[in-house]
Amino acid sequence: MSRRTAAVLVTGSEILLGRTQDRNSGTLARSLDLHGVRLERVVAVDDREEHLRAALRELVDGGYDLVITSGGLGPTHDDRTVAMVAEATGRPLVLDEGALAEITEIVTGYAAARGVEVELLLPGARKQAMVPEGAHVLSPSGTAPGVIVPGPTTVVVLPGPPTELQEVWGRALAHPALADLLGARPERRILRIWSVPESTVARRFEELGGDGAGTETSICASRLEVEVVIRYGPDEAAAANALADGIAAEFGDAVYAQDDASLEERVVRGLAERGWTIGTAESCTAGLVSARLASVPGASEALLGGVAAYANAVKHDLVGVPEELIAAHGAVSAEVAVALAEGVRARLGCDVGVGITGVAGPGGGTDAKPVGLVHIAVVGPDARETLERRFPGDREAVRTNSATAALHLVRLLLDAS
Amino acid sequence: MSRRTAAVLVTGSEILLGRTQDRNSGTLARSLDLHGVRLERVVAVDDREEHLRAALRELVDGGYDLVITSGGLGPTHDDRTVAMVAEATGRPLVLDEGALAEITEIVTGYAAARGVEVELLLPGARKQAMVPEGAHVLSPSGTAPGVIVPGPTTVVVLPGPPTELQEVWGRALAHPALADLLGARPERRILRIWSVPESTVARRFEELGGDGAGTETSICASRLEVEVVIRYGPDEAAAANALADGIAAEFGDAVYAQDDASLEERVVRGLAERGWTIGTAESCTAGLVSARLASVPGASEALLGGVAAYANAVKHDLVGVPEELIAAHGAVSAEVAVALAEGVRARLGCDVGVGITGVAGPGGGTDAKPVGLVHIAVVGPDARETLERRFPGDREAVRTNSATAALHLVRLLLDAS
Numbered sequence: 001m002s003r004r005t006a007a008v009l010v011t012g013s014e015i016l017l018g019r020t021q022d023r024n025s026g027t028l029a030r031s032l033d034l035h036g037v038r039l040e041r042v043v044a045v046d047d048r049e050e051h052l053r054a055a056l057r058e059l060v061d062g063g064y065d066l067v068i069t070s071g072g073l074g075p076t077h078d079d080r081t082v083a084m085v086a087e088a089t090g091r092p093l094v095l096d097e098g099a100l101a102e103i104t105e106i107v108t109g110y111a112a113a114r115g116v117e118v119e120l121l122l123p124g125a126r127k128q129a130m131v132p133e134g135a136h137v138l139s140p141s142g143t144a145p146g147v148i149v150p151g152p153t154t155v156v157v158l159p160g161p162p163t164e165l166q167e168v169w170g171r172a173l174a175h176p177a178l179a180d181l182l183g184a185r186p187e188r189r190i191l192r193i194w195s196v197p198e199s200t201v202a203r204r205f206e207e208l209g210g211d212g213a214g215t216e217t218s219i220c221a222s223r224l225e226v227e228v229v230i231r232y233g234p235d236e237a238a239a240a241n242a243l244a245d246g247i248a249a250e251f252g253d254a255v256y257a258q259d260d261a262s263l264e265e266r267v268v269r270g271l272a273e274r275g276w277t278i279g280t281a282e283s284c285t286a287g288l289v290s291a292r293l294a295s296v297p298g299a300s301e302a303l304l305g306g307v308a309a310y311a312n313a314v315k316h317d318l319v320g321v322p323e324e325l326i327a328a329h330g331a332v333s334a335e336v337a338v339a340l341a342e343g344v345r346a347r348l349g350c351d352v353g354v355g356i357t358g359v360a361g362p363g364g365g366t367d368a369k370p371v372g373l374v375h376i377a378v379v380g381p382d383a384r385e386t387l388e389r390r391f392p393g394d395r396e397a398v399r400t401n402s403a404t405a406a407l408h409l410v411r412l413l414l415d416a417s
Numbered sequence: 418m419s420r421r422t423a424a425v426l427v428t429g430s431e432i433l434l435g436r437t438q439d440r441n442s443g444t445l446a447r448s449l450d451l452h453g454v455r456l457e458r459v460v461a462v463d464d465r466e467e468h469l470r471a472a473l474r475e476l477v478d479g480g481y482d483l484v485i486t487s488g489g490l491g492p493t494h495d496d497r498t499v500a501m502v503a504e505a506t507g508r509p510l511v512l513d514e515g516a517l518a519e520i521t522e523i524v525t526g527y528a529a530a531r532g533v534e535v536e537l538l539l540p541g542a543r544k545q546a547m548v549p550e551g552a553h554v555l556s557p558s559g560t561a562p563g564v565i566v567p568g569p570t571t572v573v574v575l576p577g578p579p580t581e582l583q584e585v586w587g588r589a590l591a592h593p594a595l596a597d598l599l600g601a602r603p604e605r606r607i608l609r610i611w612s613v614p615e616s617t618v619a620r621r622f623e624e625l626g627g628d629g630a631g632t633e634t635s636i637c638a639s640r641l642e643v644e645v646v647i648r649y650g651p652d653e654a655a656a657a658n659a660l661a662d663g664i665a666a667e668f669g670d671a672v673y674a675q676d677d678a679s680l681e682e683r684v685v686r687g688l689a690e691r692g693w694t695i696g697t698a699e700s701c702t703a704g705l706v707s708a709r710l711a712s713v714p715g716a717s718e719a720l721l722g723g724v725a726a727y728a729n730a731v732k733h734d735l736v737g738v739p740e741e742l743i744a745a746h747g748a749v750s751a752e753v754a755v756a757l758a759e760g761v762r763a764r765l766g767c768d769v770g771v772g773i774t775g776v777a778g779p780g781g782g783t784d785a786k787p788v789g790l791v792h793i794a795v796v797g798p799d800a801r802e803t804l805e806r807r808f809p810g811d812r813e814a815v816r817t818n819s820a821t822a823a824l825h826l827v828r829l830l831l832d833a834s
Binding site: 399 | 430432437440449472646701706716720723766
């Protein structure tokens, strides 16, 4: 595979202060990868003119096919990305009449809606309509248009707010200036593997010959999951399939997906396909599983609801866990996890019940039941899955991993039924 | 305030592919800011030798007081950050006997626990014990030690896994080589403001004279909140306090915190101080509020639990919302939000009940009840707070903002009682 290269420049003092997490570089990284472009560098700088100038110069002169910037397109004088890009690409700034008309219409509507005098906003609109000479203008999502500056290095200038960036980047991808540069998307095979060490997956990949035939594979671990992405061109399909099928065969039902769908989507879709409903009873996770299921559009096809059964009284009163069971085994026990799952299944009248109880920490651990110990039970119409695990990490890691593990148990129950 | 400067280098192909979100640069950014160091640049590159070499050269020669790297410290040959740092700082790699002993002990324990032959791990241990000559070694958190390389630019090399990075960075901060460089921490005043536009806060800040007296202020908006941080040295305390107090006076009880505590901590602490308990009944958020309350260590002091009342039957059966009320007003209505809050308060016997119902989208919106419309009610022993809002953005934004707004209503109820 021959690949275009790219660099991304993220601007914003709030990112360099650690007050805001940059999400735009990740959005662009995933999109570039889908289009077969190799992102080689991401740079983040604050809003100072000299920092922005230095970073842009370096990237525009860095030999990349594509440089994408995020942020600094607002209406005020300290939003200076477009002017700096004009300088770095050696083009004067010129007024784009089409952009001016478009932005004026947007701010006029805004002014009317908010009862602001539109005259106050027009200087900003004019500033935002100044673009490097010869650049292609991309319609705004908010008030800031994007810009594509052609050249040996094509520069794409995008607004900073994540939803605006996504929309204007979509327009850039559809624009001929970029579509021609990018060419055809590479094909890909994806394998998502649960609870197998990354090194084990990597070893199997090497045994299968690795990327020797020209494929480009990434193996990335995140918490309990390993994701393998095999990118390939038209001539490498056989090699890619041999790799993917060889890995899938090795890890069996630990391979829980061969597409980009999230685990939550996979579970909701699997339940809906069977016409099954689900309910949760969560102690240490206190609603993480139900909230993650509800994150899927159309979750109501499968999700009835759940109980955050944090206090023991709630386990008993709302889910029907017998007080004697808690007294005999402790709230964190396999028995209580099963009772939570069975109880919520009965109370809600759903097909699948999920029960979770654990010691999230940092306090509350004992020798017998240390911090990180979690019991999970998933009870279906005619089968059940249970898990006892001791998760490493802090409270957030224990709770998040517990919720992920619970979703995997539902997935295993569905796969087995 | 005079400030040290720093740059951060993040390495890892998985970040450039957008498969993993870099969290280390944010961790380091916040820590550097606390120590009065100005982080001027963050660079992310993949694991290729030439990319790593080029980025390190630039940063080490970039005139920063401090360069911090994250990742690439593993036991295999493609973990090459330490070797590249040695090259960039012109120091040979030498074996550190102390580090070797420490890593050997760690991998010996690991091998025994996993039933692996320790001989297989010793070459990796030896590789990880090679450090630039004259560097200070920081004890590992996993198996990879960190290093501090002194120089006109001090280079701190840290492991990539976030929990390891945090631990080894803590050791770096405590090491004299870094402690001397950093000097005294600046003071700071923090104001966290709810539901006021960033531009309104910025205007008030300018009216109060801005940073004219030498303070350094950042104003960052994230979703529904604006956070003002005023950093100041010993001579600027009066100016900083005048700014902070002026902003606090302007925005009254919209200023919900003057410290770094999270909203969740603020709410749990406020409830516990009053000896109050809380329960939730959430439709569109389906457990986000209960899960966020449970994220606070010691949440059981206040949180009894909640119901993810996603389906109408669950609103009725578990929370006691009358079916006629849902039929008359619809599930997304002020009446049902109040009934959810009152119902969960009665069922759980808690002091404060939270009810949320809304149209998270993307489907399900109507002209009368569009996507983003959310009703929230918080009912306490002798007062209640309610809110109707139409949140912009996608399903995730609507649900997250709804949960945040609900926590703020609890906070307002506590402030008023």
